[in-house]
Amino acid sequence: MGSPINRHGAILQGADVALKKKMADVALNAARSKGATYTDVRIGRYLNQYVVTREDKVQNIVDTESYGMGIRVIANGAWGFAATDRLDNDSIAKAAQMAVAIAKENSRLQSEPVQLVPQKGQGEVSWKTPIEKNGFDVPIKDKTDLLLSVNAAAMKGGANYVNSIIFLVNEQKYFASTDGSYIDQDIHRIWPVFSVTKIDQKTGKFETRQSLSAPRGMGYEYLIPRESDKIHGQTTLYRDRYDMLEDATLAGPQAAEKMKAKSVEAGKYDLVLDPSHLWLTIHESVGHPSELDRVLGYEANYAGTSFLTLDKWKSGNFKFGSPNVNIVADKQQPGSLGAVGYDDEGVESKKWDIIKDGVLVNYQAIRDQAHIIGLKESQGCCYADSWSDVQFQRMPNISLQPGKTPLVPADMIKNVAKGIYIIGDSSFSIDQQRYNFQFSGQLYYEIKEGKIVGMLNDVAYQANTQEFWNSCAAVCDKSDYRLGGSFFDGKGQPGQVSAVSHGSATSLFKGVNVINTARKI
Amino acid sequence: MAILSEDDCRALMKKALSYSKADECEININGADTANIRYARNSVSTSGSISQTSMAISSAFGKKLGIVTTNEYDDASLEKAVKLSEELARLAPENPEYMPFLGPQTYSERNPKLFDKKTYEMTPKQRTDMVGQSLQVAKDNKLTAAGFLQSQGNFNALMNSHGLFAYNAASDISFSITMRTQDSLGSGYAIKDYEDFNDMDTLKLSTVAAKKAASSIGVKAIEPGKYTVILEPAAGIVLLEQLYGGLDARSADEGRSFLSKAGGGTKLGEKMVDERVNIYSDPLDPRLPNSVWAGDGQPLKKINWIEKGVIKNLFYSRYWAEKKGVKPIPYSGPVIMDGGDASLEDLIKGTEKGILVTRLWYIRPVDPQTLLYTGLTRDGTFYIENGQIKFPIKNFRFNESPVIMLNNLEALGKSERTVSDESNQSCLIPPMKIKEFTFTSLSDAV
Numbered sequence: 028m029g030s031p032i033n034r035h036g037a038i039l040q041g042a043d044v045a046l047k048k049k050m051a052d053v054a055l056n057a058a059r060s061k062g063a064t065y066t067d068v069r070i071g072r073y074l075n076q077y078v079v080t081r082e083d084k085v086q087n088i089v090d091t092e093s094y095g096m097g098i099r100v101i102a103n104g105a106w107g108f109a110a111t112d113r114l115d116n117d118s119i120a121k122a123a124q125m126a127v128a129i130a131k132e133n134s135r136l137q138s139e140p141v142q143l144v145p146q147k148g149q150g151e152v153s154w155k156t157p158i159e160k161n162g163f164d165v166p167i168k169d170k171t172d173l174l175l176s177v178n179a180a181a182m183k184g185g186a187n188y189v190n191s192i193i194f195l196v197n198e199q200k201y202f203a204s205t206d207g208s209y210i211d212q213d214i215h216r217i218w219p220v221f222s223v224t225k226i227d228q229k230t231g232k233f234e235t236r237q238s239l240s241a242p243r244g245m246g247y248e249y250l251i252p253r254e255s256d257k258i259h260g261q262t263t264l265y266r267d268r269y270d271m272l273e274d275a276t277l278a279g280p281q282a283a284e285k286m287k288a289k290s291v292e293a294g295k296y297d298l299v300l301d302p303s304h305l306w307l308t309i310h311e312s313v314g315h316p317s318e319l320d321r322v323l324g325y326e327a328n329y330a331g332t333s334f335l336t337l338d339k340w341k342s343g344n345f346k347f348g349s350p351n352v353n354i355v356a357d358k359q360q361p362g363s364l365g366a367v368g369y370d371d372e373g374v375e376s377k378k379w380d381i382i383k384d385g386v387l388v389n390y391q392a393i394r395d396q397a398h399i400i401g402l403k404e405s406q407g408c409c410y411a412d413s414w415s416d417v418q419f420q421r422m423p424n425i426s427l428q429p430g431k432t433p434l435v436p437a438d439m440i441k442n443v444a445k446g447i448y449i450i451g452d453s454s455f456s457i458d459q460q461r462y463n464f465q466f467s468g469q470l471y472y473e474i475k476e477g478k479i480v481g482m483l484n485d486v487a488y489q490a491n492t493q494e495f496w497n498s499c500a501a502v503c504d505k506s507d508y509r510l511g512g513s514f515f516d517g518k519g520q521p522g523q524v525s526a527v528s529h530g531s532a533t534s535l536f537k538g539v540n541v542i543n544t545a546r547k548i
Numbered sequence: 549m550a551i552l553s554e555d556d557c558r559a560l561m562k563k564a565l566s567y568s569k570a571d572e573c574e575i576n577i578n579g580a581d582t583a584n585i586r587y588a589r590n591s592v593s594t595s596g597s598i599s600q601t602s603m604a605i606s607s608a609f610g611k612k613l614g615i616v617t618t619n620e621y622d623d624a625s626l627e628k629a630v631k632l633s634e635e636l637a638r639l640a641p642e643n644p645e646y647m648p649f650l651g652p653q654t655y656s657e658r659n660p661k662l663f664d665k666k667t668y669e670m671t672p673k674q675r676t677d678m679v680g681q682s683l684q685v686a687k688d689n690k691l692t693a694a695g696f697l698q699s700q701g702n703f704n705a706l707m708n709s710h711g712l713f714a715y716n717a718a719s720d721i722s723f724s725i726t727m728r729t730q731d732s733l734g735s736g737y738a739i740k741d742y743e744d745f746n747d748m749d750t751l752k753l754s755t756v757a758a759k760k761a762a763s764s765i766g767v768k769a770i771e772p773g774k775y776t777v778i779l780e781p782a783a784g785i786v787l788l789e790q791l792y793g794g795l796d797a798r799s800a801d802e803g804r805s806f807l808s809k810a811g812g813g814t815k816l817g818e819k820m821v822d823e824r825v826n827i828y829s830d831p832l833d834p835r836l837p838n839s840v841w842a843g844d845g846q847p848l849k850k851i852n853w854i855e856k857g858v859i860k861n862l863f864y865s866r867y868w869a870e871k872k873g874v875k876p877i878p879y880s881g882p883v884i885m886d887g888g889d890a891s892l893e894d895l896i897k898g899t900e901k902g903i904l905v906t907r908l909w910y911i912r913p914v915d916p917q918t919l920l921y922t923g924l925t926r927d928g929t930f931y932i933e934n935g936q937i938k939f940p941i942k943n944f945r946f947n948e949s950p951v952i953m954l955n956n957l958e959a960l961g962k963s964e965r966t967v968s969d970e971s972n973q974s975c976l977i978p979p980m981k982i983k984e985f986t987f988t989s990l991s992d993a994v
Contacts, residue, residue, distance in 0.1 A: 106595070110598045112600050122599075129596060167636065168639065228812050324728070326588070327728060415600050456910040459909055460993035462992040465922050489989050520724075546915065
């Protein structure tokens with residue numbers, strides 16, 4: 028039980044790249060010979076590992092692997108795509124021909140030809156997530172031992188039930204295009220997560236408390252605790268290293284405290300939002316509405332459109348938020364879920380402003396949209412969650428920049444007369460144009476006259492996006508900056524997921540509408 | 549790879565099993581040939597053809613289990629994957645809840661409606677023709693269309709070292725369409741899903757969506773609060789499926805479910821919702837065919853979940869059933885809910901004051917204790933007065949529990965096929981008229 032598991036894909040890197048280049052060239056040539064004017068090829072080997080436990084039991088140890096090729100072409104001015112998991116030359120050529128046939132058929136329904144903003148070929152290059160410890164190389168026993176000790180700590184702290192999981196992801200992606208790019212990337216992600224449940228059988232009530240970890244673009248080092256990465260307060264919060272055992276130890280008593288907490292009185296409150304909560308509000312209310320494909324209507328049938336219409340951006344003075352609100356898109360941020368060397372169109376990763384001093388200044392775009400907002404190059408936001416799915420515009424890391432004036436959460440709370448301090452994410456819902464949202468958290472602390480007076484329960488806040496961000500009265504400084512994120516952000520038809528991080532420091536929002544969610548059935 | 553036949557599956561799985569040295573080994577293989585067209589802004593955007601399969605190999609030594617999935621099937625890759633699953637199993641601690649794989653089972657005959665070869669073999673031209681009809685509706689009505697059409701053939705097979713073998717193949721065609729007015733002030737929607745492409749009428753559905761879009765212009769804002777609503781099936785299913793998905797015996801027994809009772813015990817056998825509510829699954833129903841076996845190989849047959857408002861059955865995993873001394877009840881097929889004879893129009897005619905809801909969106913749990921969910925109306929929300937649709941209204945956010953909703957039932961229409969755009973699961977449910985449905989705020993979204 029002490030040895031790591033080596034997947035065959037992970038140990039053939041050098042030879043693999045030469046083989047992938049040959050396979051990619053088969054596809055590029057086959058598509059060109061059938062009339063494609065542009066082709067890109069993605070050969071992907073996707074590895075996942077899940078270690079799943081509950082209480083004192085290891086429920087599942089699962090290794091998944093998927094290997095195949097996706098071929099995207101432009102022919103007659105229209106996109107076509109075909110994917111196959113048969114990677115002999117004949118099957119690759121047939122898939123390329125199918126992609127061209129689909130493109131030509133689609134061109135009958137095309138109102139204007141696809142316009143790709145130019146992209147120089149990258150040549151033969153590679154990029155790897157700068158991990159310190161590959162999670163797939165860590166012995167299974169280390170993972171099961173950690174999770175079982177986490178569960179034991181939670182049970183000792185009074186939990187009735189606990190579930191815990193470590194997710195590991197490794198995307199080995201090879202991209203080639205007729206622009207002259209041959210890009211090999213090795214991308215790693217990790218997400219340790221638990222949920223404890225406390226039950227009062229007498230009353231039939233139950234409460235849960237989820238882990239305060241974040242999914243990260245890191246190796247197993249994320250799970251090696253470091254005191255300098257801890258912020259001690261109402262509970263312990265974590266920067267770039269997570270102490271899963273400590274968090275579980277705190278979670279049991281907190282779930283019990285939640286059960287006894289006062290049910291919130293509905294009304295207006297000042298909200299102090301911790302980054303472990305605020306990331307999701309940023310994701311839904313800033314990240315999604317600034318996706319250019321949504322703004323243009325490409326997601327109208329499913330994920331929706333956006334209130335951040337082009338006229339608002341063109342005006343140059345659309346006040347998205349207060350001057351405290353500075354939001355940056357960043358595909359390079361170390362340790363983040365969205366960090367890559369190149370996107371799935373062969374565009375190098377970048378960083379740019381979305382909201383500057385509260386004003387909308389930019390969107391998130393890919394190659395076939397860039398010309399619409401006058402860009403000379405793509406912002407590198409193209410991604411597909413598998414070789415079998417077509418790449419499209421996905422959210423880069425979108426983060427609220429910390430305040431420039433020194434400010435820590437304890438001092439922020441001192442200036443709040445009637446408020447709620449919210450830690451951790453929970454329920455989230457937002458309309459299809461991103462105006463009206465409702466969010467809940469894991470831990471709610473009532474603030475009265477600058478002091479935390481106890482825990483609350485049954486809290487959810489509802490707001491209009493623009494009003495909410497204009498009520499942002501303060502953002503703590505960079506010492507409080509942390510990343511949250513989503514492993515499974517869904518979008519598109521057929522549905523795809525992507526992983527994305529959102530950074531922030533604790534922030535203050537004035538006069539937000541809070542509802543009470545308690546019901547009787 | 550095309551869809552594997554039953555014989556091809558047997559051969560491939562037998563080969564994989566031949567490499568096994570574990571106490572027990574089970575192989576599952578599934579795959580699909582899928583093709584789709586996505587369009588928006590009255591033009592095709594992305595589309596493609598995807599052919600893929602995946603094999604899961606589960607190996608066990610005693611109560612130690614390891615699972616590996618792969619999609620490479622040459623001899624060397626198969627042997628390697630089987631060995632890796634065994635290595636994982638040896639590394640795993642014993643799981644006291646582990647249940648040995650099943651022996652051979654007896655299944656009902658496969659529902660002949662489940663697989664239509666012509667749907668599986670649809671050509672790119674057939675799909676573009678169907679989308680072309682939809683785009684023509686948009687053009688004729690000066691609207692902007694965004695839609696998605698997908699056709700598919702898929703298969704799933706299970707074989708294990710105890711001699712169990714099961715095979716299933718299915719076809720599917722799904723279509724959803726959003727029509728928006730060019731000024732973005734109106735939006736309408738329709739969605740359907742079938743096994744046979746002859747049932748799919750993209751022209752009719754696009755016309756419904758177009759009519760709703762045009763009728764949605766000029767919304768009035770009415771105050772949030774409790775209203776009588778008529779939920780069209782596409783709206784109702786996204787709440788109903790939360791109730792159905794929560795019918796789990798273990799979480800109820802453990803005291804962490806809306807089905808748990810104060811002092812212990814569960815609400816199994818108790819009346820929980822209006823007595824007109826009957827919810828069941830039946831893989832042999834020709835209106836909503838489904839596989840006759842569950843993922844772990846257990847046979848699936850007709851089963852009542854809620855009968856005359858009473859919780860009749862809960863899902864029991866094989867482990868939990870053994871522990872409780874009852875028969876296991878597998879997670880079954882899609883939801884069927886009995887309706888009446890009334891059409892949607894009849895329900896509207898019989899409504900003095902109320903709100904017609906086309907679609908509910910972004911459904912998320914708020915409180916598992918009461919099964920409280922939040923979400924919003926979308927793509928066609930109308931005020932009804934004296935039996936007639938009077939005017940379009942601004943969209944609402946709701947906070948509501950399907951348990952409370954089904955206690956506030958006023959009337960049911962005729963059941964029809966629809967599909968949840970949250971789970972992509974097909975179902976057969978009626979439009980529902982519900983009183984005192986709770987809207988908590990207004991949304992500016994169109």
